[in-house]
Amino acid sequence: MSIIKINNLEKQFPVGDGFFTALSDINIEVKKGEFAGLIGPSGSGKTTLLNIIGSLDTPTKGTAEVMGKSIAELSYKQSAGLRNRHIGFIFQTYNLLPVYTVFENVEFSLLLQKMSAVERKKAVMQALEWVGLTDKVDSKPSMLSGGECQRVAIARAMVKRPEIVLADEPTANLDSENSHHILRTMKKLNKELGVTFVFSTHDEKVMQYLDRIIALEDGKVLRDETQEEFAVRKNSQIYKTK
Amino acid sequence: MIKFLLKGILRDKSRSLLPIIVISLGVFLTIFMSGWMKGIFTDMVDMNAKFTTGHVKIMTRAYAENEKQIPNDLALLDADNWMQKLNTEYADVEWVQRIHFGGLIDVPDAKGETRAQGPAMGKAVDLFSENTNEPERMNITKSLVKGVMPSKSGEALISDEFAERFGVKLGDKVTIFGSTMYGSMMFQTFDVTGTISFGISMLDRGAIIVDIKDAQKALDMEDASSEILGYFKESSYDDIRADSLKADFNGKYSSIDDEYSPQMFKLTEQGILKEMLDRGENMTSIMVFIFIIAMSIVLWNTGLLGGLRRYSEYGVRLALGEEKGHIYKTIIIEAIIIGFIGSVVGTILGVGACYYLQENGIDFSAMMKNVDMMMPPVYRAIVTPDLFYVGFIPGLVAMTLGNALAGYAIYKRKTATLFKELEV
Incomplete structure (x- = not known):
């Protein structure tokens, strides 16, 4: 079952007197529970596509459906509701609220859902258990390492049990060990909870974990392949180079 | 949240x-x-209420028009009768008579010759009645610098500044020269029992305080008064209450055609207070x-x-x-x-x-x-x-x-x- 369905999508931005086409002729379907990534150089359109999937932006032409809802047809309130209940976000720079504790940062999304205090506590502790941070409940972000901050950000994205998690360069600010730890955590959550993950990345380490790799170039889908197809093609390229 | x-x-x-x-x-x-x-x-x-305006003040219409000149020839006559009427009709207000007068204070030497003279601003208030609140209201007792309050007719308090300047001692006699209500010359001698300083230059300059009966006698103002002041008994100044009191009194007793008819003024419409x-x-x-x-x-x-x-x-x-x-x-x-x-x-x-x-x-x-x-x-x-x-x-x-x-x-x-x- 497709949780994300994109048909003939085009996105243009006004530049001076004309328009810059950031995305064109995009046709992608992402099934529930996929662990997929958008890869490509800077300016290839990864973040723009992530924005549209996350209902932060709308397509100029074509359609983008998320959980059966057309993004272009959602009101501002409906798109905020979609993000609040069904989509989790993980940012490159964590973006935790500095004055609040780990618990409170994770709890925030649930406050917006007006969940009871007992339910909130249970959900937050569960999310922190997933990322292995139950011992840091009362710590402030400034007391955590970069890896720990990103794990809090994952817990914040996961606490509301979203159907989709969108992660924009989640390992860009992390060292190798922390990057692998984060990715293993997200992969585990993907398997155990069936949450769909869509990454935007150009980090080789991330690509190893992806089930599906969608390569973008100049706003177009260059390749859409599985991890196996990606690995074979890469190996053959290495072989040819040698 | x-x-x-x-x-x-x-x-x-x-x-x-x-x-x-x-x-x-x-x-x-x-x-x-x-x-x-x-x-x-x-x-x-x-x-201002305590010293000059009261919460309400009654003067003749003519006196009110020339109040700054202290025209005692235009003073309110039949004052005792007015006091009785006011105390009956407006019992929740305390009514007091006051007389202001100007003149010269003459300080004699041992031979009775003039040793010094200075301008006098006289205030005559009720000092001796049994239930008078005037000394307390005007803070006279607390403002005494030397001596004691007058206790009988013919005694007076004078400004401490004046006493210092002209060397007036307690027990000395001073004579006030001025004019009576009818324009003839007035001179009256008082024994100084104390000196006073209110701390307000305007009041302290040449002040002499005497009992109202003494002033009435000296100024030929028996049963007359420069003004009758009213003070609300149970409260401080209340403009609305003063307004209604004024309207009632003036409606009953004041007449545009009679310049000697009494007229009531409330505190805020006197001088530059308002x-x-x-x-x-x-x-x-x-x-x-x-x-x-x-x-x-x-x-x-x-x-x-x-x-x-x-x-x-x-x-x-x-x-x-x-x-x-x-x-x-x-x-x-x-x-x-x-x-x-x-x-x-x-x-x-x-x-x-x-x-x-x-x-x-x-x-x-x-x-x-x-x-x-x-x-x-x-x-x-x-x-x-x-x-x-x-x-x-x-x-x-x-x-x-x-x-x-x-x-x-x-x-x-x-x-x-x-x-x-x-x-x-």
């Missing part, structure tokens, strides 16, 4: 400390200035208005700076699915909480400072030696119920208004650029 916001306010000092300091300071200044000005004006009104009171009210209103505008601008800027500092926080909250309207609402709630805290602190400080000045005051008598106005020598503040909201409400409004203006920027935020913005 409120608990969540409160935690943020308490933990993030830069979010709360500066606005709280700004509001506290503004609220404090507004309350302090308002309380102090009100205190000074109240003291002034009170002093103008001064109105000016005082206006100044308080202007001060509060300026405070709201200035504080709103300062807090708007503080809100803008806070908005910039919390730019990524709002971005994350938008990305997490919080609606712009909800973020705006939380900005306003935070402003109300901070405004409330600042206003409470400012109100406590302001009322506290006013209370201190109400009890102690600041003595400006040294600077007021040549002031020709009836001004209190010690400036005191007054704590009134309105001090609890005169700064509090503007403090709350300014903070909310400032942040409402600054927070409006949230509606201009584009969600499409959030990922880019939050990468930094």
